[in-house]
Every structure is written in C-alpha cells, then in structure tokens.
Amino acid sequence: MELEKKIATIFQQFQTEHTFKGFKTFNSGHINDTFLILTQEKVSYVLQRINTTVFKKATDVIHNKIKITQHLSKKGIQTIHFIPTKESNYSLIDDDNHLWNLSEFIENSQTYLKVESNDIAYQAGLITAEFLVQTSDYENDLVETLPNFHSIPFRFQEFQEALVSASKTRKQQAQKWIDFALANKKEMMVLEHAINQKEIPLRVTHNDTKISNILFDTNNKAICMIDLDTVMKGCIHFDYGDALRTICNTANEDEPNVYNINFNLDYFKNYTEGFLKNLADNISKQEASYLPISIQVMTFIMALRFLTDYLNNDVYYKTKHPEHNLDRASNQFTLVEKIKEQKPFIENFIKTIYNKP
Template sequence: MKAEQINLIFNQFTHKGEFESYQELVSGHINDTYLIKTKKKPYFVLQRINQGVFKDVTGLIENKVAVSDHIQEKLKDLPKKKLYRRVLVFVKTKERAPYYQDNSGNYWNLMYFIDDSLTFETVNDIEIAYEAGKLFGDFLNMTSDFDTSKLIEVIPRFHDMSFRYSQFQSAIQSVSKERLYKAKSCIDRVMDLKEEMHIIQNLKEAGDIKLRVTHNDTKISNALFTKENKGLCVIDTDTVMPGIVHYDFGDAIRTICSTAAEDETNLDLVEFNVEYYKAYTKGFLEKMESSLSPLELKYLSLGAKTMIFIMALRFLTDYLNNDVYYKTKYPEHNLDRAKNQFKLIECFSKKYQELQNI
C-alpha cells in the first residue's frame, strides 16, 4: 500500500501522533501489519484483519479489545508508560469504535507499539522458557475471572478433538491408495491413541474443567521480552476466545520443548527437552497455580501430549486430503510434519511419569 493510503487509515483513529513513515511487519502469516512511525514517539501498529481466515472480524477485534481492557484494569496502579508495555493497548476511532472499515470493506485496528522489546522464534535458554511460562501464566491468571460468554468463538471447534477426528475419518474415506499406504504407520498411531486423546475433551464437555479465556496461539514468538530477557507482554491476541487452560499450556510446551523444527525429517534429531519443560512449568505455576483446580492441575501434562497429538492429526489429515490447508514445499511435507509430531509424542510418552511428577 502507498504511504498516503496508510496515513489516511491511521488518521481515522484518535491518536496524537503525526505520521512520518511506515514499514510492513512480516512476522505474522495471516494479517497485514504495519509499524507506523510518527514524528514523536510513541509509535503505533496498524493491522488489517484477514477476512478470508476470520469470518467474524468485528467479533475478533471486540474480543481482543475486551480482554485487553480487562487486563488494563488489573494493572491500573502501574504508571501509564509501564502499563502500555505490559499489555496491548488499542486506540479507538474518531467514532469511538474499536475498528475502522475502509471503502473496500477491510477492517483495521490500531494499537500502541511496544518499543525496546525482543521476540524469539525458538527457545535456546532455560531462562527464556521460565520467563515465557510466567508471561503466559500471568495472562491466563489475570483473565481467569473474565466472563467468557462475552467472547465469540473466533475459530469454531479449533481444538475440539471429536471434530478433528471426524475430519480425519472423512479424509480416510476419499484418500488415494498411494497416500493411504504411505501414511499407514501414522494412521495406526492415531487409532492407538484415540481413547487417551479424548480424555480432556470429555472432561471439558462434562463441565468438569473450567471454561476460561485462552490465547490459543502460545508459541514463543507471541511473547515479548525486555533486552534483559525478562517477560514483558503477550501479543497477537487475534485467537483469544473461550477455551481450557490445557490448550495454552500444551501448545506452548509443544513449541518450546521440541529439539527440532516441526518439519525436520531426521527423526533422530527430534527429542523432548525436559529441562525446558521444568522451567516453563515452574514459571507458569508461579503465576497460575492459585487459579487452577486440582483436576486442571492433574491433567496439565496430558494437555501437552494432547496438543502435540492434535497437530500431528491435523498435518496427517491435510496430507490425506492432498494438502488443502497448510502450505507445502514438496509432496510429502505434511506427512513428514505428522511423523515429526508423532516422534515428539513418543519421546514425551517415555518421560511422561517424570513430567507428571513435576
């Protein structure tokens, strides 16, 4: 987009900045995100939400603004400068709306940019794992009293195991003989784990596990750190919606504790890092333990195994469906991703009792 277009949209919001320049931020894969540099700080982040991926864009924006406002209320005793570094702060339009819709029907939101911060794509240090645990635990703790009935389900049935199994079974019905043969070992693993992988889903549906605000994308790159490697702020809250604690704990563990990229084909390199698990869990429970029921606590480690499995299942299902969802670089890419995640489950299972004891 041209600078004058960006400036025009930027000036629909009630900021006090004077536009100077902008640059696209390419770390995300879904939305169009721009850093707005003004003549005097603070800077801002302008974002266009992808309506192809998210069907209820206004609901999505209202979700993340409501959760942000809730956290700000918890932190209201902080000086303004510190508050604006601990939580995403959104700017309203001149019509006092949380978003602006342009002439093409695109929806935009604006937030303050958090300067002097770091992100990590992978974890290579126990301290980072520990600080990430504190950060995501604190996010869940501060939103534990939020009324989830006020949130829409941004991606319906996102972590619903029954739904994912249904997709998998439908894919098997129409898969080619060649792909069915190549995927047989992974399919067998899915069937072996079916009962165990429904335990948390069944507890959720029975109402035994509390429905709460969950982030639903707790990868390490969605945590901001100070230059001293201390946890600062949870970002990218587009997928905030009702869920259970095991989703966020499990997805963070899946991404933080694997020793290899999720499409690594040399499975000898895929291991589960117990030390990172200990560090993350320690930080997470320091912030979160008082908000957890004994049942939630009991099943945290199974939550991690379940989230690894659900990604394996989704990669496998997409392979069986001829790669219609995830971008692939070669014909067996999704199958390799699935094998990688099943290897991680195998490593996790061998250490399960140790992890449960933690």
C-alpha cells in the same frame, strides 16, 4: 510499492498523530498478516490483517481482543493497546473485504521463535499463568470465534472427511501418520472427556500460547501475551500444553528430519515452575492432574490439523512447498512420541511442584 501504498492508506484511517514512513513484515504467523509500521516521528505501530477465511467471525475477534486488553489495563496489567479508527471503531474493512486492526508497538520489546535459555522458558511460564490469573475474574461475554478449536472429536471429524476426499498420492505419502493418528485416538480423548464431565472448569484462555506470542523486554523478562485473536473460553490445559509443545521441541516445527526432534526436559521444568508459581493457588488438585496429558493432547491436535490440511491440499496454513504440511505433521506426531517417553518424569515433576492436598 502497491502494498506499501495500501498499508499507508489503511494506517492513515486510524487515530494517530504520526506520519507513515514505511513498514516491515512479520513472518512468523501461520494465518494472519502482520506489519510493523514505521513513522517519521519514530513511533511504531503493529498493523494486522485478519484472515477472514479462517476467522469467519472476524469482528468478534476484535471484540474479544478489545474486551480482554481493556480488562487487563483497568487492573494496571501491561498489555497491548489498540487504536480506534477515525470513525471510532477498532477495526477497518477495506475494499477487498479484509479486516484490519492497529495497536501500539511496545518499544524495546522482542519475540522469540524458539526458546534460547531456561530463563526464557521460566519467564514464559510466569506470563502465561499471569494472563490466566488476571483474566479469571472477567465476566465472560467473549464470543467463541473458532468453535471447537481444541476439540479432539471435531478435529477427528475433519480428519476423517479429509481422508475420504484426499488424493491417492497424498494418502500414500501420509499413511504412516494416518495410522498413528487412528491408533492414538482413544488416548487423546482423555482431556475432552474430563471437560465434558466438568472435572476441568472452563475460563478465559489465550488458546495459542506458542513462544512467539509472548513479548519480552531486552533483558528477557516477559512483558505480556500478544496475538490475542484466539482468546475465548477454554481450559488452562490448552494454554499449558500448547506452550510446552513449542517451547520444548528441540527442532523447528517444520523440521523434516525427525531424528532432530526431542522434548527438552530442562525447558519443561523451567516453564512448569514459572507456570505453577503464578497459578498453583488458582487450580485444584484434579485440574493439576490433567496437566501431563495436556502436553501430548495439544501436540497431537496440532499434528492432526497439519495432516488434515495436507490431505486437503493445503487450504488452511501457509506453505512453502508441497510437502510442508506433511513435514509439520510428521514433526508434531514424532514430538508426541517423545513426550510419551518422558511421561513418568513429567508426571512426577508436576506432582512435586504442585504439592498441594
């Protein structure tokens, strides 16, 4: 009841004409806390509490979300609509220094934790690319809210620091994957090198394109991208690779049995077809050539982050048991191996679909 009273109090400080009735908790996020607000008038909202430990620039997170959604709305693109407070701000800081924002809930919408069909994978590709295309003309005043978010050198620096301070027990438990990370370091630097050499341009990107961050209607048509907390400058490869990391894993992200993990080529093909259908005219042949490696790199980054957090005694991600982050790391590193096995097929398929001089 204490949490319900707090959420009701927060909700009442935003500009709505509706009466709080109750709430439900969304459980899919690793970082923030998100609630579905139910009202007496049967109009629903999404209330989010931003993790200010992770997002040191939480007000800038709100700034970026508002700017991008307003940009999309002006173009007639369906997107999230954020609600200002009664003091005309788009965020609210409570007595515990937590930052909240409120948006309208899009009725008759749904999300997926896992892809359930080729059609969903295709729709996910379409909408991710649509977001990239429709924000490509945005005059970029976005704040870098998570510096070096997808930077391999930065993630390796964090990893090396964690290795120094990690307990002997945790290092022993994770030794196989520590060795794997170090052995693959050079190959995983390819995308970073291309960015530094300006072979890949930077643009507005979502930066967290897992399948649960796409909203679908009841007919499984993609509506829009959601969870825009990480919107900032990046490259299309971040969004492409991260989406396929989640869409094509045949197991849940924290599945401990690595024998259940594989890379679903049917979902890869359908997502890529949708993605390049909307984006092919907006990227160069050189950019397209780095799409295959991006799937490995983005999966590797996620694995390295889980491993680092495990070595740091689980200070970043929410965990359900002591080995949770190690299971996640093992899962993602195994997926990297599975993607490598399919590398020739992946490269040939992308060349076929892109098919531009």
